[in-house]
Amino acid sequence: MAEAPWITIVGLGEDGPEGLSPASRDALGAAEIIMGPPRHLALLGDTEAEQIPWPVPFADGIEILRGFQGRGVVVLVSGDPFWFGAGRAISKAFARDEWRAIPASSTFALAAAQMGWPLEDTLCLGLHAAPLQRLRRHLAPGGRAIVLLRDGAAVTDLAGYLSEQGFDASAMTVCEALGGPRERISHLSVAEALTGSFSHPVCVALEVAGAGPVVPCASGLPDEMFKTDGVMTKRPMRALTLSALAPRPGEHLWDIGGGSGSIAVEWALSHDTCTASVIEVRADRAALIRTNAEAFGVQDRVSVVEGSAPDALDPLAVPEAVFIGGGLGPAMLARITRLPAGVRIVANAVTLEAEALLTQFHATHGGTLMRVEIAHATPLGPKRGWSSAYPVVQWSVTL
Template sequence: MSETPWLTILGLGEDGLDGLSTASRQELERAEVIMGPSRHLSLVPETGAERIAWPVPFADGLPILQGLKGRRTVVLASGDPFWFGAGSVIARNFAPEDWVARPGPSTFSLAAARLGWPLESTATFGLHAAPLTRLRPHLSCGLRAIVLLRDGAAVAELARYLTETGFGDTTLHVMEALGGPRERARSMSLTEALLGAFEHPVCVAFEVSGDGRSLPLASGKPDEIFETDGQITKRPVRALTLSALAPARGEHLWDIGGGSGSIGIEWLMCDPSLTATTIEPRADRAARIRANADALGQDRLQVIHGRAPDALDGLPLPDVVFIGGGLSDALLDWLASNLPSGTRLVANAVTLESEALLSQWHTKLGGDLLRIELAQAGELGTRRSWKSAYPVVQWSVTL
């Protein structure tokens, strides 16, 4: 990194200059341009530098910042710019020698210090521009979390969401303008939060309490959490399928024939670095997949309404492909011809025709062929007997 980068990403607290280090103060004094949200600019006294308010949406400010290259520029951000802040976005768009960062205390650190919570075991979420449903996979009694919210009105939305998910006994610790002269911290019930008024910037800490349903951490989530018209990979088979897909950090999945979206959604639940695209030919099912993904906090799932292989053209290439519907010789031929070596493929078949097709391709490309036969105990008159599900043949191969 250059010794004299033209751009400084400066973490500013609600106490303005009072919380800045000597080096950060010097950066402000030398700056030709100071750029940041209007609220941040108001916390810094006039220095003679040109001032530019960062526009909304955030991405619109990047071209403006590019145009300042070569002029000493300070970009103001909240606290630690690299913890749910602007720092990582700016760093991605500029060369390493262009910039230097001077972070301040994060809102998470300040909130944990007020509450006496160990930050290493507290979940942290930046929900300024993300839906509250991102919390859903994590909600479980005893979870401690600190959440950054977009504005004061979002506190009531959070209280409403926790109530609707069955965690109505949770106490909220609402903290406004932490670290500054306007700082205010209050603890309250969800009912009180629904009636309260709060000022931006605001964060909320809470320890989850109530009898709401927690989602299991293991693969094979309950079928009941997915809205479905009956087209769903059932829980035991889904668990075996996720095991065969073997998600690894940073990988991208194509889920072909999404049905209810359960495979793609569970794939994303395994790790926040994973991405997925679901391809579904029926419009009603594609809409249902979208709704399921949003409700379960996996809004980053990309849903494509279309039929494979035609709908696959132009999509970012996957690391892993799952075929749960629409299996055909033409589809397998397209995948084998167009995907790079090393791509993993898992296909499930139920009908005799699709079983025969997988057997042929297993002979051609190798891999593992697994027959899954499951039965569940059920009533038979006054006694019990086994009720068998349709057997599933699963083919797994690395192309």
């Protein structure tokens, strides 16, 4: 095996070899093999090293790269490989002493320089391999974002999505082939972007404006933001439940009896590293959960398990928190309370039987037992009166 590192990840700009640093030039000059997307290889031109196009899907290229172990390989990427780039996948697949990286200016940096936007105040999103819904939680008037897109057609898709969400007054600056001879900057309205033609590589600097509904930062999103068949933890109780669940970065939730999936979706929205498994026995409600997760762009972090607990829990990884919103019973609670110390449990009950069960487990395991009664003002003849919802008993405990 050759001396490590045998992989060099080289950031390449749209100006091709002209913009390469001396270290990048040296790496290319010493390479036996150069791998990269066909567009990058074309920018590089002829070389003494063997050139191998990186395949689609991207993961297939990792195995091809692995086959060259011990030889000097340069992998060409766009700009900074560790900002929504290929560096993530390569660094996960190979040991730290097998690779090194030489970044170039990122697309975000080039776009920010065009716009005069401080990067620390600008949302940067890579949506070239992610759904546009990932942007949903960030859509608020006055917001600024630089968004990487997969191809020119995705600019029109983004404009359509903004219009659907009620943010059709937004301004879009479309940046094509930044930093190279084909560079083109277009300042457009959403309506103009819908009819435009754009080429890859492309990003959009977005200034959000419009009257669309904004996703609040606090727990307890408006009920109307979710698709539901009526079975859903309503807004006030959802806010209390999420407060008791207390999501923290990197944690995983079991949401048992998911209904519409509102608890799991808000758990995932609390931090980009929070994940959830939703257990739901009904196929129609499982479909609703998936729809809601997609609407908020968290479908990659909210998985749906169709089945009944506690049996459906057995294959799942141990969570940091558990919410029981449905199917409450002795077997369920017995299974949940056998989880390791430190796991947080929150269970909500409406029926007298379920309330009695929570009272019993509270006596055994401790924690907090709380009864919540909520009433809303509703018309009462020509005047108004209080309409009470069923009281909810909530047990929360850290094992």
